[in-house]
Amino acid sequence: MLEIVAIIAIVERGKADYIVNRAKKAGAQGATILYGRGTGESEVKKFLNMHIESSKEIIIILTEKEKCKQIFNEIVEAGKLKKPGTGIIFTFPVSNLVGLHHREGFSLD
Numbered sequence: 677m678l679e680i681v682a683i684i685a686i687v688e689r690g691k692a693d694y695i696v697n698r699a700k701k702a703g704a705q706g707a708t709i710l711y712g713r714g715t716g717e718s719e720v721k722k723f724l725n726m727h728i729e730s731s732k733e734i735i736i737i738l739t740e741k742e743k744c745k746q747i748f749n750e751i752v753e754a755g756k757l758k759k760p761g762t763g764i765i766f767t768f769p770v771s772n773l774v775g776l777h778h779r780e781g782f783s784l785d
Contacts, residue, residue, distance in 0.1 A: 702750035
């Protein structure tokens with residue numbers, strides 16, 4: 677059975693298209709981009725005297741476990757996520773997946 681992993685990256689607004697294009701070159705078959713708003717902005721401003729944009733883009737990528745590390749690393753590099761205040765990224769295993777049977781490479785049988 678194929679193991680699927682979800683990669684979730686929350687990045688600065690306006691950066692998701694570039695990051696997703698880089699992820700595709702690293703092996704991602706596609707992505708979903710959602711828009712969101714962070715709630716920690718006022719606390720960061722108060723304590724660190726710096727501005728962090730509260731508008732965010734959320735990237736969701738489903739991929740085979742074998743491709744996950746390469747795609748993850750590409751997103752970190754493309755989004756400069758090791759730099760403070762640029763975003764976060766995390767992964768988790770996916771179970772009970774329905775709807776990708778039509779995609780080449782995603783056979784859960």
